[in-house]
Amino acid sequence: MESGTSSIVMTLWRFFCSLRLTIFLLMGLAAVSIVGTLIPQNAAQEVYGEKYGETVARFFHFLTIDDMYHSWWFYLLLGLLTVNIIACSLRRVRRDWRMIASPVTVLDDDLESSLPYVRAWAAARGVKEVESAASDLLRREFSAPRVTRSGEEIHLFARKQPLARFGVHALHAGIVVILTGVVIGSLLGFTKAFVEIEEKGATATANSRSGEPIGLGFTVRCEDFSVSYYDTGAPKEYRSVLSIVDGGKTVIERKPVLVNHPLTYRGITFYQSGYNAAAFLFSVRDRKTGVSTRVDVRAGEKASLPNGDQVVVMDSVDEVRGHAPRYSGPAVHVAVLPAGGSPESFVLMKNHPDVNADRGGAYQFSYRGVSSWNTVLQVARDPGVPVVWGGCVLLVIGFGMTFLMSHRRIWIRIGSGRVVMAGCSDRNQSAFRMFFDELAEKLKEVSSLSDIT
Amino acid sequence: MPGTQSGMLSVTFFTATTLCYFLAMVSYVVHLVTGKRPVGILADVLAFFGFVLHTTAIGLRWKASYEMGYGHVPLSNLYESIVFFAWTVVLLYGLFEVRYRYRSVGAFVLPVAFLTMAFAQYGAPLVRSAGSLMGSEALGNFSIPAGIQALVPALQSDWLLYHVVTCFLGYAGFAVGAAVSVMYLVRSRKGTRDGRAGGADTAGGILSLSPPAEVLDRINYQAILIGFPLLTLGIITGAVWANYAWGSYWSWDPKETWSLIVWFIYAAFLHARLTRGWAGRRAAILSIVGFCATVFCYLGVNLLLPGLHSYGGG
Numbered sequence: 001m002e003s004g005t006s007s008i009v010m011t012l013w014r015f016f017c018s019l020r021l022t023i024f025l026l027m028g029l030a031a032v033s034i035v036g037t038l039i040p041q042n043a044a045q046e047v048y049g050e051k052y053g054e055t056v057a058r059f060f061h062f063l064t065i066d067d068m069y070h071s072w073w074f075y076l077l078l079g080l081l082t083v084n085i086i087a088c089s090l091r092r093v094r095r096d097w098r099m100i101a102s103p104v105t106v107l108d109d110d111l112e113s114s115l116p117y118v119r120a121w122a123a124a125r126g127v128k129e130v131e132s133a134a135s136d137l138l139r140r141e142f143s144a145p146r147v148t149r150s151g152e153e154i155h156l157f158a159r160k161q162p163l164a165r166f167g168v169h170a171l172h173a174g175i176v177v178i179l180t181g182v183v184i185g186s187l188l189g190f191t192k193a194f195v196e197i198e199e200k201g202a203t204a205t206a207n208s209r210s211g212e213p214i215g216l217g218f219t220v221r222c223e224d225f226s227v228s229y230y231d232t233g234a235p236k237e238y239r240s241v242l243s244i245v246d247g248g249k250t251v252i253e254r255k256p257v258l259v260n261h262p263l264t265y266r267g268i269t270f271y272q273s274g275y276n277a278a279a280f281l282f283s284v285r286d287r288k289t290g291v292s293t294r295v296d297v298r299a300g301e302k303a304s305l306p307n308g309d310q311v312v313v314m315d316s317v318d319e320v321r322g323h324a325p326r327y328s329g330p331a332v333h334v335a336v337l338p339a340g341g342s343p344e345s346f347v348l349m350k351n352h353p354d355v356n357a358d359r360g361g362a363y364q365f366s367y368r369g370v371s372s373w374n375t376v377l378q379v380a381r382d383p384g385v386p387v388v389w390g391g392c393v394l395l396v397i398g399f400g401m402t403f404l405m406s407h408r409r410i411w412i413r414i415g416s417g418r419v420v421m422a423g424c425s426d427r428n429q430s431a432f433r434m435f436f437d438e439l440a441e442k443l444k445e446v447s448s449l450s451d452i453t
Numbered sequence: 454m455p456g457t458q459s460g461m462l463s464v465t466f467f468t469a470t471t472l473c474y475f476l477a478m479v480s481y482v483v484h485l486v487t488g489k490r491p492v493g494i495l496a497d498v499l500a501f502f503g504f505v506l507h508t509t510a511i512g513l514r515w516k517a518s519y520e521m522g523y524g525h526v527p528l529s530n531l532y533e534s535i536v537f538f539a540w541t542v543v544l545l546y547g548l549f550e551v552r553y554r555y556r557s558v559g560a561f562v563l564p565v566a567f568l569t570m571a572f573a574q575y576g577a578p579l580v581r582s583a584g585s586l587m588g589s590e591a592l593g594n595f596s597i598p599a600g601i602q603a604l605v606p607a608l609q610s611d612w613l614l615y616h617v618v619t620c621f622l623g624y625a626g627f628a629v630g631a632a633v634s635v636m637y638l639v640r641s642r643k644g645t646r647d648g649r650a651g652g653a654d655t656a657g658g659i660l661s662l663s664p665p666a667e668v669l670d671r672i673n674y675q676a677i678l679i680g681f682p683l684l685t686l687g688i689i690t691g692a693v694w695a696n697y698a699w700g701s702y703w704s705w706d707p708k709e710t711w712s713l714i715v716w717f718i719y720a721a722f723l724h725a726r727l728t729r730g731w732a733g734r735r736a737a738i739l740s741i742v743g744f745c746a747t748v749f750c751y752l753g754v755n756l757l758l759p760g761l762h763s764y765g766g767g
Contacts (some may be wrong), residue, residue, distance in 0.1 A: 019726070019728050022724050022725055023725050023728070026720050026724070027717070027719040027721050028720050029717050030721070033710050033713060036710065037707045037711060037714075037758060041705065069710075108565075140544075177527050191701040192701065224463075230523065234603060234605065235605065235606060236603065237606055237609075238606060258606065259606035259698060260606070260607070260610040260694075262700070269700060271697075271698065271700040273699075300722065313680070345521045354555065357516075378699065379699060379700070380700035382702075385702065388702065390691075392689045392692075395689075396686070396689070403678070403682065
C-alpha cells in the first residue's frame with residue numbers, strides 16, 4: 001500500500017515537474033484566451049442566441065464560455081500552471097542551492113571532460129610558485145580563489161555571481177506572487193462599481209455593475225465639478241472636488257479628482273470616469289408680453305413653463321461642432337409639449353441663439369448651458385493590488401538577474417610539471433569564451449608555462 | 454495636418470525617411486544577391502541616414518505639439534505609434550548588425566521598416582477598399598489621421614510614455630526575430646533538415662551571403678530574449694496605468710488579452726528551447742506565429758474588436 005501511494009505521488013510529482021506540461025499549458029492558455037476575444041464576454045443571453053443560435057448559446061452558458069476568464073476551468077489552467085511553476089522551481093532550487101553552498105572545488109578528470117573550455121600546459125616552475133602566481137592572477141582578473149590540496153596537486157577554484165542562478169527563481173516566484181494577488185483581489189475586493197453624484201450632492205453607496213448596492217461605510221460629497229475644453233471642443237480636463245465625511249467628521253476636504261488622479265480612502269478608490277448633465281438652464285421670453293423667465297430643466301424630467309406647457313431635454317452635447325461643423329458650443333435637443341397642442345422638438349445652441357428662435361410656440365427659448373453636472377466616478381477596492389505589484393517587482397528583478405548576471409566558474413589544477421585550467425558559464429558563452437582565452441594567455445605568461453607540443 | 458512650421462517639416466522628414474528606407478531595402482537585397490561589399494556599405498549608410506531623418510522627424514513632431522499648445526510625447530494615436538514602431542525596428546536592427554555584422558539580415562528586416570512607414574502614409578485607402586470589398590464597416594471607415602491632436606484626459610499621464618515605448622521595443626524584438634526566422638526557413642529548405650548544409654553556400658545564388666542557419670537561429674533567440682522582457686514591462690506598465698486611470702489593473706479587454714496571448718506564445722517559445730528538438734525549424738515557425746499574433750495585437754484588435762484601446766487607435 002505504501003509503495004502504491006508513494007508511486008502515485010512520484011508520478012504526480014514527475015507530471016508537474018515536466019517542461020512539456022509548461023509548454024502545453026502556456027499554448028493552451030493562449031488558445032483559450034483567443035477564443036474569449038472572439039466570442040463576446042458578459043453579454044446578455046439574447047446576444048448569444050441571436051449570434052449563434054439557441055443550442056450553442058445554452059452550451060456556452062453551461063460551460064461559462066460567456067464569462068470564460070472567470071470560469072472554473074480557466075482558473076484550473078492557471079492553477080495547474082502555478083503548481084507546475086512551483087514544482088519545477090523546487091526541484092531546481094535544491095540543485096542550484098547545492099551548487100552554490102557546496103561547490104565542487106577539485107578539478108578531477110570527469111569534471112574536466114564535462115567542461116566546455118579547457119587549456120593545458122607544461123610547467124617549468126615549482127607547484128608553489130605557480131600557485132601563488134595563478135592565485136594573484138585570479139584575484140586580480142576574476143575573483144579570489146579557494147585553494148584545495150588533493151594528493152600532490154593543488155586545485156584553485158574561483159567563481160563569480162553564483163546568485164545569478166536564482167534569477168530564474170525570482171522570476172517564477174514573481175509570477176506566483178502575482179497570481180496570488182489576483183486571487184486575493186477577486187476574493188476580497190470589488191471593481192467596476194460606480195457612483196453618480198450631482199454637484200453639491202453626496203452618497204454613501206456605490207452601485208456594482210450588476211446593480212447591487214455596495215455600502216461604502218462613509219459618505220462622499222461632490223463639492224464642485226468642472227470641465228474645460230480644447231479650442232477644438234474636445235474635453236481637455238474634467239475634475240471633481242470631493243470631500244469625505246466619516247462618522248460625522250470631515251476627514252477629507254475638497255480634494256480634486258481627475259482622470260489618472262484618483263482618491264483613496266480606507267482601501268476604497270474613486271476614479272474620475274465621466275460626467276453628464278444633471279440640469280439645463282433656459283431663458284424663456286413670452287412672445288406676447290416680452291417677460292423673460294429662467295427655467296431649470298432637470299435631465300430626464302419634464303419642466304413646467306409659466307403657461308402650463310412642458311419642456312423636456314431629450315439629448316445634449318458639450319460641443320456641437322462634431323455634428324454640425326458650422327456651429328460650435330453646447331447644444332440641446334428639446335421637446336416642447338404644449339398644454340393643448342402637438343409637441344414640437346428642435347435644437348437649441350448656446351452660442352447661436354438665433355437658430356430656431358422662432359420655434360417653441362408661446363415662448364422664445366434661449367439655451368444658457370448646463371446648470372448642474374453629475375460626476376461619474378468609478379469605485380473599486382482591491383486588497384490584492386499591493387501583492388500584485390510586489391510580484392511584478394520580483395518578476396522584474398528576476399529578469400534583471402537572469403539577463404545581466406551570469407554564474408561563471410574557473411578551476412586551475414597545478415601538478416608537478418602540468419597545469420590545467422578549465423571554466424564554464426551559465427550564459428553568454430561568446431563573452432566568456434573570449435575572457436577565458438585572454439585569462440589563459442595571462443596565466444601562461446605569469447607562470448612561465450609552455451604549450452604542450 | 455500639423456499646422457506649425459515644425460509640423461510641416463516633420464511631414465517632409467517622414468517622407469524622406471520612407472524613401473531612405475526604401476533605397477536601403479533595395480540595396481540590402483542587391484547586396485544579398487550579388488555579394489558586392491560596396492553595395493552593402495551603401496545600404497548601411499542609407500539605413501543609418503534614414504534613421505537619423507526618422508529620429509529628427511519624431512523630434513520635430515514632438516516640438517510641433519508644444520507649439521500648437523497641446524504638448525505631448527508623439528505616441529498618442531495610431532499614426533504616431535506606427536511611425537514609432539518602424540523606428541524601434543530599425544534601432545534594434547542596427548544594434549544587431551553592429552553585434553553580428555551580417556548585412557544580409559537587413560534584406561529581411563528593412564522591408565518591415567519600409568512597409569510600416571509606407572502603411573502609415575498610404576495604408577488607410579488600401580484598408581478602406583479592402584473593407585468595402587469585404588463588407589466590413591470597421592475596415593471601410595479605417596483612417597490614420599496624421600494631425601497632431603490634443604490628448605484626451607485619459608492619455609494625460611507619464612505612463613503613456615513608459616507603456617508605449619516598452620511595448621513597441623518588445624514588438625520590434627519580435628519583428629527582428631520573425632524576419633530572421635523567414636530567412637532561416639528559406640535557407641534551410643534548400644539545405645538539409647536543420648539547415649546545416651555547410652556554411653559556404655549550397656543554398657543557391659540568391660542567399661549567397663546569408664549567415665549560416667545556426668547563426669540565424671541564434672539571432673532569432675537573442676531577438677526574442679530582448680523582446681520578451683520588454684513586452685513583460687509593457688504589460689506591467691499598462692496594468693499600473695490602467696489601475697490609476699480605470700480602477701482595475703486587468704479587465705480582459707481584447708487588447709490586454711491579446712498582449713497576454715503574445716506573452717504566452719513567446720514564454721512557450723523560450724521554454725521549448727530548453728527541450729531538445731525545438732531549435733531550428735520549429736523555433737523559426739513559432740517565432741513567425743508569435744509575430745503574427747503581435748501584429749494582430751497591435752492592429753487587428755483596434756480594427757476588429759471593440760474595447761478600451763479604441764481611442765488609442767486613432
